[in-house]
Structures are given as structure tokens and as C-alpha cells.
Amino acid sequence: MVDFSLSDEEKQVRDWVRTFVRKEVIPLEQEVLRRERANQPGLTADVLKELQDKAKASGFWGVQTPEEYGGMGLGAVMSALLEAELGRSFVQFRFGGHADNILYYANDEQKRRYLLPTLSGERKSCFAITEPGAGSDARNIRTSARQDGTDWIINGEKTFITGGNEADFTMVFAVTDKDKHSKGHTDQSVTCFLVDRDQGWRSEYIDTMGEWGPAALVFEDVRVPQENILGEVGNGFALAMKWIGRGRYMLPARALGACERLVEMAVEQANTRVTFGEPIANRQAIQWMIADSAVEIEALRWLVLHAAWVVDQGQDSRHWQSIAKLYGGVKANEIVDRVLQIHGGMGYTRELPVERWYRELRLLRIYEGTDEIQRRTIARNILKGHASVSGTLG
Numbered sequence: 001m002v003d004f005s006l007s008d009e010e011k012q013v014r015d016w017v018r019t020f021v022r023k024e025v026i027p028l029e030q031e032v033l034r035r036e037r038a039n040q041p042g043l044t045a046d047v048l049k050e051l052q053d054k055a056k057a058s059g060f061w062g063v064q065t066p067e068e069y070g071g072m073g074l075g076a077v078m079s080a081l082l083e084a085e086l087g088r089s090f091v092q093f094r095f096g097g098h099a100d101n102i103l104y105y106a107n108d109e110q111k112r113r114y115l116l117p118t119l120s121g122e123r124k125s126c127f128a129i130t131e132p133g134a135g136s137d138a139r140n141i142r143t144s145a146r147q148d149g150t151d152w153i154i155n156g157e158k159t160f161i162t163g164g165n166e167a168d169f170t171m172v173f174a175v176t177d178k179d180k181h182s183k184g185h186t187d188q189s190v191t192c193f194l195v196d197r198d199q200g201w202r203s204e205y206i207d208t209m210g211e212w213g214p215a216a217l218v219f220e221d222v223r224v225p226q227e228n229i230l231g232e233v234g235n236g237f238a239l240a241m242k243w244i245g246r247g248r249y250m251l252p253a254r255a256l257g258a259c260e261r262l263v264e265m266a267v268e269q270a271n272t273r274v275t276f277g278e279p280i281a282n283r284q285a286i287q288w289m290i291a292d293s294a295v296e297i298e299a300l301r302w303l304v305l306h307a308a309w310v311v312d313q314g315q316d317s318r319h320w321q322s323i324a325k326l327y328g329g330v331k332a333n334e335i336v337d338r339v340l341q342i343h344g345g346m347g348y349t350r351e352l353p354v355e356r357w358y359r360e361l362r363l364l365r366i367y368e369g370t371d372e373i374q375r376r377t378i379a380r381n382i383l384k385g386h387a388s389v390s391g392t393l394g
């Protein structure tokens with residue numbers, strides 16, 4: 001039997017986050033918009049910490065962090081449900097106690113220096129694979145690390161690195177075997193290094209159409225000791241794929257929450273805005289925009305939850321995650337466009353969060369695998385018989 005209901009415990013957890021977002025996060029929105037209009041970070045580090053501490057006092061810390069590290073160790077479905085609740089506000093709130101999944105592959109000493117301080121919020125990391133010449137085609141990276149005694153010397157440039165300006169260490173991917181790399185053996189030629197900012201890399205902010213810009217990272221003869229290698233020499237690409245594949249369902253989950261809130265705003269606007277003597281809600285043109293959005297939100301919900309459920313089953317979820325990410329990116333952009341249209345001129349102003357979401361949701365179609373790369377993955381899986389259009393019930 002297929003059961004679409006949540007357990008009482010799941011509902012309780014979800015409802016706690018829903019209330020937290022309504023009472024603590026949404027009230028900050030106007031101040032965040034005001035600060036962003038003044039080119040300041042919307043949510044300051046102090047306010048974020050204060051919110052995280054409040055959530056922690058109720059046990060919400062390290063949502064996906066294993067319990068042995070003090071986290072909640074929630075599964076994928078529960079995490080997706082919580083992410084959708086957080087997505088109902090554009091304020092960039094996230095729970096404390098999170099660390100990149102690949103830091104758990106660190107040895108004990110590295111865990112002490114990087115993983116634990118990241119979980120406690122003392123240190124900030126960034127994940128650096130993309131380069132000016134290698135984005136979708138990540139296997140084409142050129143940043144290199146040359147061995148010198150027991151040290152490695154890193155040279156190269158990374159680009160579009162989220163948090164790269166704020167991070168005090170990076171997980172950077174560099175070619176350590178040029179010969180194998182030139183023959184396409186990326187699974188043996190790339191290594192991941194944990195590199196502190198004070199070991200010599202620098203960052204430059206990149207202005208984007210979103211509110212928080214990524215950074216370019218520059219490595220010029222940056223010397224790091226052997227003990228800064230994460231995992232094994234040559235297995236960096238596998239780690240990078242683990243990072244990217246850690247939870248693609250989480251991006252469309254956040255977009256799902258945004259779409260729900262946006263359509264609620266559109267409904268309010270449609271019912272109250274009067275033109276030619278009647279609320280615009282009476283017009284079929286507006287009704288169809290709301291109906292299409294409602295159908296797509298429902299479809300997105302089940303794609304996200306299904307992808308997360310496959311993760312929880314311990315099965316290969318890549319195909320389902322690509323489907324959810326592609327659909328979420330495309331539909332969230334169509335929905336925010338309709339909601340902006342329903343708001344008319346006001347939708348285009350910075351008085352309302354609609355235009356902000358319009359710019360932010362655009363990124364979903366680009367990072368962590370563009371629409372085209374998701375389609376490439378989905379088509380390949382089907383054409384090669386790794387997945388079928390009959391889905392998991394097939």
C-alpha cells in the first residue's frame with residue numbers, strides 16, 4: 001500500500017519549524033529587504049546566530065548531522081519537509097550545527113581542526129571545484145598541486161565559490177597526476193586539499209544578480225603539508241561527486257516552500273486588487289495562472305519527497321534527484337514570474353519580496369548542475385536502461 005501521510009512525530013517536527021519560521025524568521029523580512037537595498041548583508045551574522053541559538057534551545061541543531069556528533073540525524077524526507085518550511089521565507093536562515101558531508105571522511109586530527117569547529121560554528125568552509133574553464137565539465141579542472149618533499153604546492157583559480165569570501169578554509173580540488181588527468185582518468189588524478197586561508201589563498205567577491213555573491217579563489221604557490229589531504233591522493237573527484245550528490249533534493253525542497261508562499265501572496269493580491277470594478281481573481285487569465293501554479297507545486301512536492309524517500313531507502317537516487325532538481329528549477333521560475341505578473345507594477349518594485357525571489361530562484365537553474373546537465377543525466381539513464389519511465393512502481 002502506498003501511504004502518503006506523515007507520522008504524528010513527523011508532523012510535530014514539521015509544525016515546530018513552520019511556527020518558528022512564521023514567528024521568528026518572517027518578521028525579519030522587511031528589515032532584510034531594507035538592508036539589502038542599502039547593499040548590506042540582509043541577515044547579519046549576529047542575528048543569524050541568535051536565531052540559531054533559539055532553535056537549538058528547542059533541540060533544532062545539526063538537522064542532518066549524525067547523532068554521535070550531537071545532531072538530530074534526520075533522514076532525507078524529514079529534512080526535505082523542514083527545508084520546504086524554511087523556503088517559505090527568503091531570509092537566508094539555516095539551522096546551526098551543519099558541516100559539509102565530505103568532512104566526515106577526514107581523519108581524527110582533521111576532524112578536530114576542521115569538522116568539529118565547523119559544526120560548532122567557529123569555522124566556515126567553502127567547496128571549490130568550479131574554475132573559469134571548467135563548470136559543468138568539472139572533469140576539466142586545471143588547478144594543480146605539485147609535490148615538493150612532504151608538501152604540496154597549489155596553483156590555479158577557482159570561481160563562483162559560495163561562501164568563498166567568508167570562509168576561513170576551503171576544500172579545494174586540484175590535479176595531482178597530470179599524466180592520468182590528460183588521459184581522462186579523473187577518478188585517479190584529482191586530490192582534495194583542506195587549505196586554511198592563512199596558508200595563502202585569496203578571494204575576490206563576484207557581484208551577481210542575487211543578494212549574496214560567490215567568490216573567485218586564487219592560489220599562487222600555496223604550500224600545504226601532506227596532512228591537509230582529505231581522503232587519499234587521487235580520490236578527490238569521488239569526494240567532489242559525493243559533495244554534489246549529497247542532497248540535490250534539498251534545493252527544489254527550498255524552492256517548493258518559496259512557491260507555496262508566493263502563490264499565497266498571489267491569491268491575496270488577486271482577491272483584493274480591483275480593476276474595472278471587480279477583483280482580478282474573477283478573471284480567467286488570473287485563475288489559470290493560479291491553477292497551473294497549484295498543479296505544479298503539488299507535482300514538485302511529490303517529486304522532492306519521492307527523491308528524498310529513495311535516498312532514505314539507501315537506493316541509488318541520482319536519477320530521481322535530477323528529476324526533482326530540474327522540475328523545481330524550471331517550475332519555480334515560471335511560478336515566480338506569474339506571481340510577479342499578478343502583482344503588476346508592485347511586483348516589479350523592491351517594496352515586495354517577489355522581485356527578490358525572482359532573482360534568487362533563477363540561480364536554481366544554474367548551480368549544482370544546470371537544467372541541461374540534469375536533462376543529460378536523465379536522458380542517459382533512460383536511454384541506457386539504468387532507469388525507466390515507469391518509475392519506482394514499474
Ligand SMILES: Cc1cc2nc3c(=O)[nH]c(=O)nc-3n(C[C@H](O)[C@H](O)[C@H](O)COP(=O)(O)OP(=O)(O)OC[C@H]3O[C@@H](n4cnc5c(N)ncnc54)[C@H](O)[C@@H]3O)c2cc1C
Nearest residue numbers: 127128129130135136137160161162214367368369370372
Ligand atoms: C551563485 C553561484 C554559486 C555557486 N557555488 C559554487 C560552489 O560553491 N562551488 C563550486 O565549485 N561551484 C559553484 N558554482 C558553479 C556552478 O556549479 C557552475 O556555474 C555550474 O555548474 C555551470 O557551470 P558554468 O557556469 O561553467 O557553465 P558552463 O558549463 O560553461 O555551461 C554554459 C551553458 O552550456 C550548457 N552546457 C554545458 N555543457 C552542456 C552539455 N554537455 N549539453 C548541453 N548543454 C551544456 C550549460 O547548461 C549552460 O547553459 C556556483 C555558481 C553560481 C552562479
